[in-house]
Amino acid sequence: MNKLSVRDLDVKGKRILIRTDFNVPLDKKGEIIDIIRITSSIPTIKNVIDRGGRAILISHLGRAKGEVIEGLRMNKVAEKLEVALGKKIKKLNDCIGTSVEMSVAGMKDGDVILLENVRFYNEEEDNDPEFAQKLAKLCDYYVNDAFSVSHRAHASVVGVTKFVSKAAAGLLMEKEIKYLGQAVQNPKRPFLVILGGSKVSDKIEIFKHLLHKVDTFLIGGGMAYTFLKSQGILTGDSLVEKDKLDVANEILENVKKNHSKIILPVDHIIADEFSKTANSRVQDEKSIPDGWRGMDIGPKTIELFKKEIEKANTILWNGPVGVYELPQFKNGTIALAKLLAESKATTIIGGGDSAAAIHDSNVEDKITHISTGGGASLEFLEGKSLPGIEALSDIEGRKIFIAGNWKMNTLQKDARILINGIKEKTDGFKNIDIAFIPPYTHLFLMQDILKDSNIKFGAQNMYFEEKGAYTGEISPLMLKDLGCTYVIIGHSERRKYFNENDELLNKKIKSALKHGLFPIYCVGETQEERDKNLHQKVVEKQLINGLTGITSDEIKKITIAYEPVWAIGTGKNATPEQAEEMHKFIRNRISVIYDEEISSNVRIQYGGSVTSENVADILKQENIDGALVGGASLKIDTFSDLLKIANNL
Ligand code: PEP
Numbered sequence: 033m034n035k036l037s038v039r040d041l042d043v044k045g046k047r048i049l050i051r052t053d054f055n056v057p058l059d060k061k062g063e064i065i066d067i068i069r070i071t072s073s074i075p076t077i078k079n080v081i082d083r084g085g086r087a088i089l090i091s092h093l094g095r096a097k098g099e100v101i102e103g104l105r106m107n108k109v110a111e112k113l114e115v116a117l118g119k120k121i122k123k124l125n126d127c128i129g130t131s132v133e134m135s136v137a138g139m140k141d142g143d144v145i146l147l148e149n150v151r152f153y154n155e156e157e158d159n160d161p162e163f164a165q166k167l168a169k170l171c172d173y174y175v176n177d178a179f180s181v182s183h184r185a186h187a188s189v190v191g192v193t194k195f196v197s198k199a200a201a202g203l204l205m206e207k208e209i210k211y212l213g214q215a216v217q218n219p220k221r222p223f224l225v226i227l228g229g230s231k232v233s234d235k236i237e238i239f240k241h242l243l244h245k246v247d248t249f250l251i252g253g254g255m256a257y258t259f260l261k262s263q264g265i266l267t268g269d270s271l272v273e274k275d276k277l278d279v280a281n282e283i284l285e286n287v288k289k290n291h292s293k294i295i296l297p298v299d300h301i302i303a304d305e306f307s308k309t310a311n312s313r314v315q316d317e318k319s320i321p322d323g324w325r326g327m328d329i330g331p332k333t334i335e336l337f338k339k340e341i342e343k344a345n346t347i348l349w350n351g352p353v354g355v356y357e358l359p360q361f362k363n364g365t366i367a368l369a370k371l372l373a374e375s376k377a378t379t380i381i382g383g384g385d386s387a388a389a390i391h392d393s394n395v396e397d398k399i400t401h402i403s404t405g406g407g408a409s410l411e412f413l414e415g416k417s418l419p420g421i422e423a424l425s426d427i428e429g430r431k432i433f434i435a436g437n438w439k440m441n442t443l444q445k446d447a448r449i450l451i452n453g454i455k456e457k458t459d460g461f462k463n464i465d466i467a468f469i470p471p472y473t474h475l476f477l478m479q480d481i482l483k484d485s486n487i488k489f490g491a492q493n494m495y496f497e498e499k500g501a502y503t504g505e506i507s508p509l510m511l512k513d514l515g516c517t518y519v520i521i522g523h524s525e526r527r528k529y530f531n532e533n534d535e536l537l538n539k540k541i542k543s544a545l546k547h548g549l550f551p552i553y554c555v556g557e558t559q560e561e562r563d564k565n566l567h568q569k570v571v572e573k574q575l576i577n578g579l580t581g582i583t584s585d586e587i588k589k590i591t592i593a594y595e596p597v598w599a600i601g602t603g604k605n606a607t608p609e610q611a612e613e614m615h616k617f618i619r620n621r622i623s624v625i626y627d628e629e630i631s632s633n634v635r636i637q638y639g640g641s642v643t644s645e646n647v648a649d650i651l652k653q654e655n656i657d658g659a660l661v662g663g664a665s666l667k668i669d670t671f672s673d674l675l676k677i678a679n680n681l
Pocket of ligand 1: 641642662
């Protein structure tokens with residue numbers, strides 16, 4: 033996801049407007065029947081308040097159509113929310129205006145306010161800019177956690193984002209995008225898609241969008257009869273979309289051309305009328321006689337589907353395979369729910385009735401992801417962009433990061449001149465991140481001289497323990513105490529002269545992260561290893577070992593530095609093409625260990641005889657995001673020239 037996440041927001045002391053989906057089902061007396069939408073929003077709310085943010089929640093409930101309807105006030109939601117959150121919240125009787133603004137102004141860190149039903153205003157559905165601006169006025173940042181309404185360009189979903197400095201995705205929203213988006217776009221194969229529901233016309237776009245990615249389609253529900261009929265098979269009185277027979281035929285042809293499979297029911301449960309008291313029986317073949325209609329898939333079809341489910345590694349299911357609202361025809365759908373629960377695959381459910389079958393079978397916790405969005409998930413699976421997601425702030429691209437590693441050089445007086453000189457010459461460089469990595473002995477000086485500067489600093493090494501009898505070592509706590517941001521881990525000189533191995537480096541990385549330091553993890557091969565064509569193998573091993581147990585959130589804080597050992601301090605640098613080839617390889621490995629989105633955001637520096645002469649060509653490479661500079665960082669003019677070139681790129 034290239035959108036900002038609530039996790040990226042610095043929420044401490046800030047007012048965060050969170051668009052939730054509290055459109056809960058109500059019974060005739062106005063009591064809440066199901067609280068899943070309320071409990072699904074808890075992780076995002078907690079993420080904000082546990083970090084000292086002030087959460088202001090806004091949602092719609094029912095179809096108020098611009099009128100205040102007493103039965104659609106958010107009071108009942110507030111009661112359930114308090115229980116789910118385990119915390120007192122304040123429910124207001126409006127969602128804009130002076131009294132709301134005053135209540136918000138009185139909030140303390142960690143407080144939660146629930147605003148009144150936003151659809152009491154027509155301006156919400158009209159996406160009225162003035163109304164959106166009034167909502168935006170309540171907050172510092174906006175978070176959208178209501179995936180299920182993100183296909184609607186409403187004021188609390190889209191309009192408001194125009195008037196806030198940052199609009200981020202909530203955790204539920206992120207989960208929906210992860211599974212309906214990434215897992216489906218880049219599935220682990222075999223990829224099986226089960227489509228049901230009554231009409232082919234509702235699913236045409238999904239077929240078109242997913243055709244080239246899917247290995248096998250299983251078709252059930254009413255739409256199966258249109259497919260069967262398009263093949264000349266008798267379907268009796270079953271629901272058939274006569275005007276979609278050509279489309280169904282075309283889909284079958286395209287699936288064949290694409291070398292994927294589509295499996296239609298081979299037997300059915302049929303009934304003599306569409307009612308819960310209908311006479312019904314198993315029809316042991318594909319065709320259905322006149323006077324009868326298909327209502328559910330039969331036992332042979334379930335067996336056939338079971339075999340495919342067992343083979344799959346990713347399964348997406350949308351739509352019931354029988355008439356789910358009539359109890360005697362829900363067996364096929366329930367059987368599928370159970371089969372999915374037993375499957376080893378990543379299982380993703382989109383659509384109300386398939387989700388209901390999962391709930392009715394009590395297997396929610398065995399399913400990877402059950403989408404909360406009906407219309408929104410359909411549009412997403414059709415490959416459409418949802419206005420509510422589009423409107424969120426983009427993540428900044430990978431910013432160039434240049435770090436100067438002074439190694440074991442400079443005395444205090446040289447260090448002072450060097451820091452001050454470079455600081456003066458690079459003042460106002462906004463396009464790059466800069467860090468000095470001096471010997472430990474100058475860290476105090478750095479802290480003093482760089483206190484008001486954008487330039488950060490760090491250490492060349494650390495031990496993984498916090499304190500104790502480790503004579504000669506420096507701990508992450510000590511580095512933090514001196515204001516360090518970064519720490520180099522696994523520089524080739526430490527691997528070579530101090531026998532540091534990947535196992536030790538992995539411990540150091542974990543400890544640095546635990547204490548809030550950003551590791552610069554060095555990898556790279558020797559000349560001998562390159563000559564033997566082992567360079568990629570060596571780097572891959574260093575990556576896998578060094579990053580063992582590092583989570584997806586933690587990897588975002590690590591900079592990888594590719595430093596071919598043969599190029600360090602030798603004046604013999606890798607060509608930009610050689611460096612790019614390895615950087616691309618590293619990014620690819622990271623996408624395998626984590627995923628593509630994470631790998632596209634991880635910064636990878638190049639290091640090895642970088643100078644002001646070659647830095648431009650190196651940084652122009654697509655996968656190179658900066659440089660770890662040794663020798664050239666020790667001279668004011670050379671390093672500041674190099675930084676200037678990088679800043680102007
Ligand atoms: C380094 O020390 O990490 C380095 C790359 O050194 P140099 O730029 O001198 O090759």
